[in-house]
Amino acid sequence: MSLPTTMSGVTLTRHGGPEALEWRDDLPVPVPGVGEVLVKVLAAGVNNTDINTRIGWYAPEVTGATAETGDEVEVGGWSGVLKFPLIQGGDVCGRVVAVGPDVTAFAPGQRVTCPINQPRPTADNPVDFIALGSEYDGAFAQYCLVFARDLYDVTPSPLSDVEIAAIPCAFGTAAGLLHRAGVASGVQVLITGASGGVGLAAVKLAAKMGAEVTGIASASKAMIVRDQGAAAVIERGAPIPEGRFDCVIDVVAGAIWPALIEALKPGGHYAVAGAIGGAMVEADLRRIYLRDITIHGCTFQPPEVFADLIARVNAGQLRPLVSKTYPMTEIKAAQADFQSKRYVGKLVLLPPEDCRDGS
Numbered sequence: 001m002s003l004p005t006t007m008s009g010v011t012l013t014r015h016g017g018p019e020a021l022e023w024r025d026d027l028p029v030p031v032p033g034v035g036e037v038l039v040k041v042l043a044a045g046v047n048n049t050d051i052n053t054r055i056g057w058y059a060p061e062v063t064g065a066t067a068e069t070g071d072e073v074e075v076g077g078w079s080g081v082l083k084f085p086l087i088q089g090g091d092v093c094g095r096v097v098a099v100g101p102d103v104t105a106f107a108p109g110q111r112v113t114c115p116i117n118q119p120r121p122t123a124d125n126p127v128d129f130i131a132l133g134s135e136y137d138g139a140f141a142q143y144c145l146v147f148a149r150d151l152y153d154v155t156p157s158p159l160s161d162v163e164i165a166a167i168p169c170a171f172g173t174a175a176g177l178l179h180r181a182g183v184a185s186g187v188q189v190l191i192t193g194a195s196g197g198v199g200l201a202a203v204k205l206a207a208k209m210g211a212e213v214t215g216i217a218s219a220s221k222a223m224i225v226r227d228q229g230a231a232a233v234i235e236r237g238a239p240i241p242e243g244r245f246d247c248v249i250d251v252v253a254g255a256i257w258p259a260l261i262e263a264l265k266p267g268g269h270y271a272v273a274g275a276i277g278g279a280m281v282e283a284d285l286r287r288i289y290l291r292d293i294t295i296h297g298c299t300f301q302p303p304e305v306f307a308d309l310i311a312r313v314n315a316g317q318l319r320p321l322v323s324k325t326y327p328m329t330e331i332k333a334a335q336a337d338f339q340s341k342r343y344v345g346k347l348v349l350l351p352p353e354d355c356r357d358g359s
Contacts, residue, residue: 009141045091089139090116176301185210321345
């Protein structure tokens with residue numbers, strides 16, 4: 001198949017608000033090199049990660065819940081200073097259209113996906129990683145390059161392209177959180193942000209593992225959280241029972257953080273992969289060490305955890321909840337809706353039709 005030399009997509013021109021996003025129709029189509037695969041994007045999920053990177057929220061000098069517009073932030077990507085213009089997008093479902101000269105594990109026509117945070121362990125840092133859409137260009141365009149070592153074949157899956165694009169960040173992060181916290185059958189689990197992408201995925205996965213799940217969500221979304229597997233739902237802002245849970249899975253933090261620690265039984269596990277309620281928290285360390293609480297910071301999941309997740313996706317054992325799709329040109333509206341928390345589950349972007357229909 002002959003490939004075009006240019007493509008359409010969204011570029012992030014600097015840290016800032018939605019105005020920092022620019023739609024372009026003259027982006028060069030990348031050429032796969034050693035170890036790389038060129039993927040035609042079929043669908044791309046909307047995530048907190050892309051918004052946080054855009055506004056510079058990951059910069060350590062940002063101490064509020066958000067970085068506002070990010071105008072004064074010079075760093076804020078996973079690795080610090082980003083290279084602009086950048087094509088963001090860490091959640092991808094795509095089809096292989098070309099491979100690098102040494103790639104034998106993939107061939108044109110296969111449908112693929114990959115984790116957003118991709119392990120790159122070193123002797124000095126065994127948990128180092130790179131992030132799609134941050135360290136290198138991502139899925140908010142018609143084509144993207146992905147490293148073959150990070151790709152997974154999802155051709156056998158009964159899920160749609162849109163549903164596959166809702167898997168990597170939400171379900172991958174959730175699977176990593178549950179793995180690190182030691183969630184298993186019979187375990188009592190409290191999950192914050194239970195109506196969001198990661199939270200709802202954690203509810204579904206933990207319930208399928210046989211855990212007894214309690215979610216925290218607004219009253220208007222409680223029924224959906226129950227439908228996804230929660231045995232109980234605590235209304236957001238309501239008191240949280242003390243000393244009841246074996247594990248807390250948190251993507252919110254902020255003001256409720258002390259209550260989440262108190263919610264754990266002695267010897268309990270707290271696992272965190274987000275801080276949408278605020279990154280700066282107050283802790284009484286006595287309530288942590290005297291009760292033998294273990295805290296897990298979770299950014300990426302081990303390859304075997306993501307591989308198990310994809311095996312279940314290919315077997316049709318998991319189906320994400322997708323609330324709405326948008327043309328990729330409407331990324332600003334999609335991110336605004338995402339931040340408004342109007343929708344339960346995932347929002348997904350679709351590239352221009354001429355890319356998805358095979359031309």
